[in-house]
Amino acid sequence: PAPAPAPSFSVTFNSVAANQNDRVTVPTGYETSILLKAGDVIEPGVAGFGGAFPTPGQAEKWAGGNHDGMELFAIPNTDANTSGVLAVNFEYPDFNILMSDADVAAITSNPASATAAQRQLALSAVGVGVVEIAKGADGKWSVVPNSRYNKRYTGNSAYRVGGPAAGLLSNPIKGTLNNCASGRTPWNTYLTCEETTDNYFDPSQPANDYGWVVEIDPFQELAAPTKRTAMGRFDHENTAFMANSDRRVAFYMGDDATPGCIYKFVCERAFSATNRAANIDMLDFGQLFVARFNADGTGEWRLLQQGQNGLVVGARDPGDISQSTTPPAPRTVDFRNQADVLINTKSAARVAGGTVMDRPEWITVAPDNTAIFVALTNNSGRRVTDATNPRVTNRHGHILKMRESGDSPLATTFTWELFLLAGDPALRSGGENLVGNISGDTFSSPDGIRIDPQGRLWVQTDHSVPGNSGVSGVTIDQAFGHNAMFYVDQKTKQSKRFLVGPLGCEITGIAYTPSLTDFFVNIQHPTGNWPINGEKPRSSTVVVTRTDKQPVGN
Numbered sequence: 298p299a300p301a302p303a304p305s306f307s308v309t310f311n312s313v314a315a316n317q318n319d320r321v322t323v324p325t326g327y328e329t330s331i332l333l334k335a336g337d338v339i340e341p342g343v344a345g346f347g348g349a350f351p352t353p354g355q356a357e358k359w360a361g362g363n364h365d366g367m368e369l370f371a372i373p374n375t376d377a378n379t380s381g382v383l384a385v386n387f388e389y390p391d392f393n394i395l396m397s398d399a400d401v402a403a404i405t406s407n408p409a410s411a412t413a414a415q416r417q418l419a420l421s422a423v424g425v426g427v428v429e430i431a432k433g434a435d436g437k438w439s440v441v442p443n444s445r446y447n448k449r450y451t452g453n454s455a456y457r458v459g460g461p462a463a464g465l466l467s468n469p470i471k472g473t474l475n476n477c478a479s480g481r482t483p484w485n486t487y488l489t490c491e492e493t494t495d496n497y498f499d500p501s502q503p504a505n506d507y508g509w510v511v512e513i514d515p516f517q518e519l520a521a522p523t524k525r526t527a528m529g530r531f532d533h534e535n536t537a538f539m540a541n542s543d544r545r546v547a548f549y550m551g552d553d554a555t556p557g558c559i560y561k562f563v564c565e566r567a568f569s570a571t572n573r574a575a576n577i578d579m580l581d582f583g584q585l586f587v588a589r590f591n592a593d594g595t596g597e598w599r600l601l602q603q604g605q606n607g608l609v610v611g612a613r614d615p616g617d618i619s620q621s622t623t624p625p626a627p628r629t630v631d632f633r634n635q636a637d638v639l640i641n642t643k644s645a646a647r648v649a650g651g652t653v654m655d656r657p658e659w660i661t662v663a664p665d666n667t668a669i670f671v672a673l674t675n676n677s678g679r680r681v682t683d684a685t686n687p688r689v690t691n692r693h694g695h696i697l698k699m700r701e702s703g704d705s706p707l708a709t710t711f712t713w714e715l716f717l718l719a720g721d722p723a724l725r726s727g728g729e730n731l732v733g734n735i736s737g738d739t740f741s742s743p744d745g746i747r748i749d750p751q752g753r754l755w756v757q758t759d760h761s762v763p764g765n766s767g768v769s770g771v772t773i774d775q776a777f778g779h780n781a782m783f784y785v786d787q788k789t790k791q792s793k794r795f796l797v798g799p800l801g802c803e804i805t806g807i808a809y810t811p812s813l814t815d816f817f818v819n820i821q822h823p824t825g826n827w828p829i830n831g832e833k834p835r836s837s838t839v840v841v842t843r844t845d846k847q848p849v850g851n
């Protein structure tokens with residue numbers, strides 16, 4: 298397929314300047330408010346964080362920490378522009394509200410020294426929070442206290458297991474972990490994605506129990522939270538679905554690792570648009586594919602099915618061929634059945650010929666199915682390039698654009714192009730490799746990426762704050778300002794900085810009302826005086842609106 302005509306929007310806001318201010322900066326005519334801070338109450342029966350450290354039982358009812366991916370769900374028969382159910386990932390604890398600085402320092406330097414009580418507390422503060430939210434007469438959003446939808450899913454609670462690898466895992470599994478990015482299904486369930494394949498809090502737990510996509514029904518009508526093994530086990534970033542007019546659906550997924558591949562899972566049958574319960578096991582049956590990119594701009598989806606594409610007993614895993622010009626020695630892996638393929642998905646992908654990418658973070662699908670964008674955040678260890686990962690020591694990352702054959706979720710071939718190379722011409726003294734080709738406001742390390750329902754492409758960054766820019770004496774924050782969110786025009790590739798975060802944070806999570814008048818964005822791991830001056834910094838969900846109440850970006 299030829300590239301689709303790219304949409305272009307005349308966004309009206311004036312770019313925010315890159316800055317290192319300890320606040321959230323938005324364009325003139327926009328404002329922000331705080332919706333949900335780490336330590337705020339989700340389930341009733343406790344007070345929120347007020348300075349004292351919680352018991353695990355209290356933390357189990359609070360918003361956890363390190364807010365990351367999120368999705369807003371419309372409540373049936375209510376106005377979705379003024380109310381909804383928000384599901385938010387808590388990737389990691391905000392330790393500063395859980396225990397003393399000395400305790401944090403001790404368990405950070407030596408995780409094995411953490412006591413059982415400290416582990417339980419940390420596990421209480423991770424997972425997912427679901428909250429009913431409503432917009433008041435003053436235009437401000439807040440959590441609806443005591444809503445029947447308000448619920449925590451933590452690192453201590455129990456999760457069902459579905460799909461072909463279920464028999465080889467604990468059932469139920471204790472905890473969901475490293476809930477990084479997220480997604481949703483066409484039947485309005487939440488997908489929280491585990492970006493770790495081990496339990497770093499509790500090494501006694503079986504390792505294969507983590508690294509899955511977990512399906513949660515925010516309305517608590519369908520199955521209990523379930524780890525969906527058919528979608529593969531790796532360092533999951535988000536999921537983004539593409540559905541066709543026959544209600545067949547594919548989920549696109551990245552493995553944020555070096556090396557990490559790009560995947561899609563195609564459900565075996567069509568979903569029901571009228572009967573939610575009929576979709577209860579949709580994610581247990583289907584085919585998992587890995588993307589192989591050819592240098593000529595074509596590509597194919599290779600099926601990860603035992604017995605096919607080399608996935609047999611005695612398979613040879615080539616390992617990470619990107620990090621050294623001397624390839625590692627291949628490793629023998631036995632794929633005896635589909636459970637082996639799903640538990641060792643990373644290895645299966647390499648055996649099947651999947652292309653190892655520069656850390657695939659979020660993926661997004663255009664509303665008309667004509668484009669898929671992938672944020673490849675960076676890979677400073679890359680030494681061997683290929684057409685899709687063209688830079689050695691890729692410090693600033695890039696964005697890839699793909700198009701499925703026939704714009705179909707069922708396609709087995711696609712085309713692709715490099716959409717954008719991140720970096721900044723001001724870094725030219727460090728070499729052309731750091732410059733990139735961004736037109737307009739520059740950035741490093743794209744991570745969150747989402748095309749809103751109107752078709753506008755938004756990009757959020759996660760450059761490592763202590764990281765260096767590639768030029769001696771220039772920190773990455775000095776080169777690019779704090780992590781930020783950008784509008785990038787798909788036709789002109791012009792980038793405009795929309796929001797800049799406070800000290801130390803990354804920007805992640807994008808949700809919005811159907812009207813697009815209210816955007817929800819997560820500020821993860823701030824380290825200064827934000828959000829409340831004089832108090833400890835706390836990860837938080839913020840709402841961005843226009844003072845004239847028009848749609849964001851319009």
Ligand code: FEO
Nearest residue numbers: 477492534553658
């Ligand atoms: Fe938790 Fe790959 O970001």
Ligand code: CA
Nearest residue numbers: 477478658744
């Ligand atoms: Ca991320």
Ligand code: CA
Nearest residue numbers: 658674744759
């Ligand atoms: Ca990241």
Ligand code: CA
Nearest residue numbers: 365388803821
């Ligand atoms: Ca993060």
